[in-house]
Amino acid sequence: MKLKKIIPLIFIAFAVGFTLQIIIQQNETIETKIERKIKIQDNTLQKLIHYEIKNNIIYAFYTNTVYNTSSGLGLSVIENNKGMSTHIIGAIELDSKKGLTYEISESKQLNLNVVYGSINNSEIKTIQINGHDCNIVNATDLTFWYYISENPMQSTLIEAKDQTGKVIINETF
Template identity: 25%
Template sequence: MNCVKVSVALSIMLLFLIGCSDKQISFEERFEQQIQNASSESIIHYEVKSNYVYVFYTDHEMLRYQAFKMSGSTIEWVDGSGGSDIKKGGFSASNNPDIPFSFSYFTSNNPDVKQVLVHGQETKYIRVNDTISFWVAFTETPFERGDFVALSFEGDEVDLVIYE
């Protein structure tokens, strides 16, 4: 009988120790594991829309994103493409049919740009530091190349990108 008690006690202790030794990783670390070329230093912003998380990161002077669908404690990659040049400006967009909205983001090398409108609606401005800033839009209407306008501080239409 004592042998059974000792065996049960050792089994419980072993399960407890195994359970305590499992390393819990954060959501940020889970995103890092799924994004090739990204590290905690290169991930610069998260944007949450419904049960989707858009992870923005830098990769060789490019601003890139990956989108994940959150379901309980699981994350599933659903989208990610292209990029926008941080210094030269540009944009990237996605009209993924598996996601219930369209997504676009913009960088600019034009110091006169204050705001970007998509389908006539203001975008969200994100300033990471002195060299990285961008605008993000989530829309119900699919995004096409001519669907955005860059505005100056005075409200005049200006070029998003100055080509040299």
């Protein structure tokens, strides 16, 4: 007899808990949703530092740990749909003796190509990839840059320039 009374109460408790969870998730900020989705696939995430939404894809840049020891810059792309499918595209160390780090990340599945990295040389003010200006983001703890392309990059010329336009770094990869 007591069991028949307890079962409906347990069911009601589960229903209320499930409903509260849905309400909480619907009220999350986009930043919180992005961090939650990335943490499922990359437990080294430290902090989301920038994101851009382009063609229904969220490009999320975050600090993380690379090779279990070094501070890094991670890149995830998240499909901006109900399921928010998340893809870890790359991670790169922040420090470089050149004054600049870079990585090319491609996804044929999502038809995207991203070149990105950190800037360690304060003289670098602009970066171009194959003549196209890159986005430069000054976050609290670091400065990084990125370029998003829908076209594959067969040969990539990277130029980092100072305030006057003088080329400081010129590399092809």
